[in-house]
Amino acid sequence: MSVHRIQAIFLRQLFLYKRSIPRLMGVLYWPVLDLVLWGFITIYLNQYRGTLPAFVSFFLGALILWDLLFRAQQGISISFLEDIWSRNLLNLFVSPISVSEYVISLMFVSLIKIILTASVSIFLAWLFYSFNIFIIGVSLLPLVLNLLLLGWAIGIFTTALILRFGSQAEVLAWGVAFLFQPVSAVFYPVSVLPYPIQVLAMWVPSSHVFEGMRTVVSGGGFPVKELTWALSLNLFYLLFATLFFFRMFKAVRVKGLLGKIGE
Amino acid sequence: MEKIVSVKNLKKAFNGFMAVDDVSFEIGKGEILGLLGPNGAGKTTIIHILLGLTIPTSGEIKIFDMELCKKRREILNYINFSSSYVSLPLSLTVRENLRIFAMLYGIKNSKDRIDGLLNDFEITDLGDKLVRKLSSGQVTRVCLAKALLNEPKLLLLDEPTASLDPDIADKTRRLLKRFRDERGLTILYTSHNMKEMEEMSDRIVFLDKGKVIAAGTPDDVVKEFKKENLEEVFIGVARGEG
Numbered sequence: 488m489s490v491h492r493i494q495a496i497f498l499r500q501l502f503l504y505k506r507s508i509p510r511l512m513g514v515l516y517w518p519v520l521d522l523v524l525w526g527f528i529t530i531y532l533n534q535y536r537g538t539l540p541a542f543v544s545f546f547l548g549a550l551i552l553w554d555l556l557f558r559a560q561q562g563i564s565i566s567f568l569e570d571i572w573s574r575n576l577l578n579l580f581v582s583p584i585s586v587s588e589y590v591i592s593l594m595f596v597s598l599i600k601i602i603l604t605a606s607v608s609i610f611l612a613w614l615f616y617s618f619n620i621f622i623i624g625v626s627l628l629p630l631v632l633n634l635l636l637l638g639w640a641i642g643i644f645t646t647a648l649i650l651r652f653g654s655q656a657e658v659l660a661w662g663v664a665f666l667f668q669p670v671s672a673v674f675y676p677v678s679v680l681p682y683p684i685q686v687l688a689m690w691v692p693s694s695h696v697f698e699g700m701r702t703v704v705s706g707g708g709f710p711v712k713e714l715t716w717a718l719s720l721n722l723f724y725l726l727f728a729t730l731f732f733f734r735m736f737k738a739v740r741v742k743g744l745l746g747k748i749g750e
Numbered sequence: 751m752e753k754i755v756s757v758k759n760l761k762k763a764f765n766g767f768m769a770v771d772d773v774s775f776e777i778g779k780g781e782i783l784g785l786l787g788p789n790g791a792g793k794t795t796i797i798h799i800l801l802g803l804t805i806p807t808s809g810e811i812k813i814f815d816m817e818l819c820k821k822r823r824e825i826l827n828y829i830n831f832s833s834s835y836v837s838l839p840l841s842l843t844v845r846e847n848l849r850i851f852a853m854l855y856g857i858k859n860s861k862d863r864i865d866g867l868l869n870d871f872e873i874t875d876l877g878d879k880l881v882r883k884l885s886s887g888q889v890t891r892v893c894l895a896k897a898l899l900n901e902p903k904l905l906l907l908d909e910p911t912a913s914l915d916p917d918i919a920d921k922t923r924r925l926l927k928r929f930r931d932e933r934g935l936t937i938l939y940t941s942h943n944m945k946e947m948e949e950m951s952d953r954i955v956f957l958d959k960g961k962v963i964a965a966g967t968p969d970d971v972v973k974e975f976k977k978e979n980l981e982e983v984f985i986g987v988a989r990g991e992g
Contacts, residue, residue, distance in 0.1 A: 495853035502842045502850075574837040578896065581801045582854040583826040743764060743795060743804040746835075 488591075492584045496592035500566055501599075513565075514600055518554045518608045525550045526616050544704045546674060547618045549697055551608045552634055553673045556693060557664045558604045559638020560645065562597025563590075564660035567646045571654070571748055580745060586736050590729065593646075594639055601635065626703045629714045630696050636721035637692045641667070643728040647735040653748050673697050692717040692724065751778035753815070754904055754936040755800065760809035762795055762960075769795045770806070771960035777904075780934040782927075784941070784951030784968075786980070788988040791957040793940045797906050800938070801831055813904065827855065832897035833908035837889060840882035844873070844892050847881060848899060855900035867895040870925055886913040894922065898929065904936045905929075911946060919943075923950055944981035954980075958987050 504510050529546040570576045579589065612618040621627065645663050649656045670684055671693035677685055688694040695717035699710030739745050755777040762770040770792040777783045785793045798804040800811065802822040811818040813825045838847045845864060852860030868874045871891040881889060890913050897905060905926075911919040923946065929935045941947050947954060948968045956964040956971055964971045968980055975983045985991075 489856065491853050491856055495850045498853065499839060499842070499850045502846045503839065507841055569839070573839040573841075574835070575839050577803065577831070577833070577836045578838065578851070578893075579854070580803060581826060581829075581831045582851065583823050583856075584854055585823060737805070740803060740805045743762070743769075743798060745803045746794065746798050 488585075489583075489588060492582075492588045493592040493595065496579075496584070496589060497595050500569070500596040503569060514558070514604055515607055518551075518558075518604050519611060521550055521554060522547075522608055522611050522615070526612070530616070543616060543618055544622065545701060547612050547616060548620055548623065548700055548704060549673045551605065551612060551620055552630060552696065552700060553668070553671075553693075554608060555601050555605055555631060556634040556638045556641075556667075558601045559597050559635045560642040560664045561660065562600040563593045563639060563642025564645045564649065564663075566593045566596045567649065568657060568660055571649070576748055577746060586733060590643060590732065593642075597639065597642065598635070601638075605631075623700065623703050626699065626709050626714075629718070630700055630703075633692055633696045633714065633717040633721055636718075636725055637667075637696075638664070640721065640724040640728040643725070643732050647728070647732040650732070650739055650748065651735040651744070653744070667691060667693060670694060671697060676701060689716075690720065692720040695720070751781070753777070754779050754781075754813065755938070756810075756812040757796075757800075758810040760796070760799065760811065761807045762792075762799060762804065763807045768960050770799070773809075773955075773957070773960070773962055775955050775962070775965065777936055777938060779903075779936055780930055781952050782930060782937040782939060782950055784939050784947045784954040785957065786940070786944075786947055786954050786984065787957035788984070790959075792960040793957060794908055795960075796957075797831070797833075797908050797938065797940065800906060801829070802826065827900065828902055829904040829906065830897040830900055830902040831906045831908070832890075832893045832910050834890060834910065834912035835908070836893065838881050838892060838896065841880060843878050843880055844868070844884075845877045847892065848896060851896050851899050857900060860899075863899060863901075864895075867898055870898075871895050872921070887915060887918055890914055891918070891922070901933065902935065904938070907937060907939045909941055910939070911941065911943065919946070926950070944979065944984055948980050956983070956987070963987065 525546060529543050533543055570579060609620050612620065641664055645659045648659055670688050670691050672680060672688060677688050677694055677698055680688060695713040699713035702710045753776055758774050760770055760773045785796060787793055795804060799806050802818060814828060816825055818825060848864045849860060857863060868877055871894060873888060873891050876884060876888055894910060911922055914922060926937060930937060939950055951968055953966060954968055954971055955962055964974055972979060972983060975986060977983045977986065
């Protein structure tokens with residue numbers, strides 16, 4: 488594992504964003520738009536709260552956390568696509584960089600992107616709706632960490648599919664995280680889901696994260712059980728996604744597709 | 751002569767189609783070997799195999815006396831590649847791109863080396879320009895500069911002068927020969943420009959449908975086919991005239 492090679496890929500992404508307003512907008516535009524839209528909906532519904540405590544916290548907290556997961560996934564998949572679009576992938580893979588170094592550097596890129604996105608979202612939520620996500624307290628850190636791990640797992644898995652199936656799989660980079668949204672119970676408790684989907688939700692780490700968040704906001708204390716489930720599942724999925732990426736990389740080398748990606 | 755590349759009985763099949771069929775050749779230190787053949791002859795597949803981008807079906811490949819399948823990453827430290835169908839990130843400047851590749855190859859104090867290469871390729875004035883603002887010929891020269899950043903012992907070039915005008919193409923060929931003479935750089939080269947192949951190559955390996963149909967110095971191959979020059983040989987092979 489070489490630090491300078493990881494730094495190189497990280498720096499390449501940094502240079503890319505440094506002077507690209509559209510790319511920076513991509514990091515900030517959607518979170519802000521979501522926040523404005525859902526913020527107003529929350530204010531409207533809040534007039535009818537009565538039975539649902541901490542309504543604003545449920546919704547805006549969930550929204551900000553969901554966006555972290557989405558950005559973590561995109562931080563990996565879109566960074567990979569940038570190398571395909573610029574026909575640079577071959578240059579990278581004929582250098583001594585290993586697949587692990589490449590994936591780790593994309594994780595760092597993803598981390599920076601979500602720090603940027605989260606900072607803006609948290610600030611705007613506080614400014615527009617007086618919502619302070621830090622009311623979640625110390626639980627916020629493990630909740631965010633779990634979403635980051637799941638975002639990385641989905642990102643690596645998606646990237647492996649793009650590597651294998653080329654540009655026809657690019658659409659996954661934009662939409663795959665949304666497949667997880669209904670079953671993640673982002674804006675509602677798992678208990679409202681039909682029973683078969685509740686069973687499915689048990690195996691989705693983000694459903695435990697959002698249940699955990701609601702537990703904390705409702706004053707239920709540190710959600711040990713939910714976080715333990717989420718972390719265990721995340722570690723398993725991250726390992727699976729990484730092994731899948733290695734397998735696809737080898738398959739692509741066997742099929743001679745590395746030089747044809749992006750065509 | 752010290753052997754840099756040794757390829758024995760190399761085969762690569764894609765879904766039953768033999769893209770490379772029992773190809774063997776060697777390249778000595780400081781030698782320029784031209785891989786020649788019509789489209790689909792297997793040239794690019796061979797280059798991709800030598801770079802470890804494609805895994806062969808069978809055969810033995812040794813580079814610097816190390817088995818490619820076992821020591822790929824170690825070997826990649828000492829080789830480099832450029833091709834007309836590969837580019838660089840367009841939203842980065844030339845210097846930023848070269849700095850990133852210098853880091854990938856673990857080059858310390860890369861600034862001097864980058865300056866030297868920009869000077870060699872007469873593109874010093876382009877250093878702070880975005881790659882997207884360069885002409886295709888200028889991008890090609892930047893890619894060639896990238897390919898020489900790590901001072902490779904073996905350089906694989908797939909149609910490197912395809913987008914260069916005759917003047918720059920000539921300067922590039924001279925430069926590559928200078929690197930060969932000064933540093934003992936070994937080059938494996940493909941091109942569809944037969945005059946370029948004759949001028950550049952110490953030896954050529956002529957491929958057709960994945961098989962070696964002739965090998966030797968350009969003069970030997972021309973004589974073997976009883977033609978006037980390589981271009982006539984090429985046209986004859988491509989049209990199936992033998």
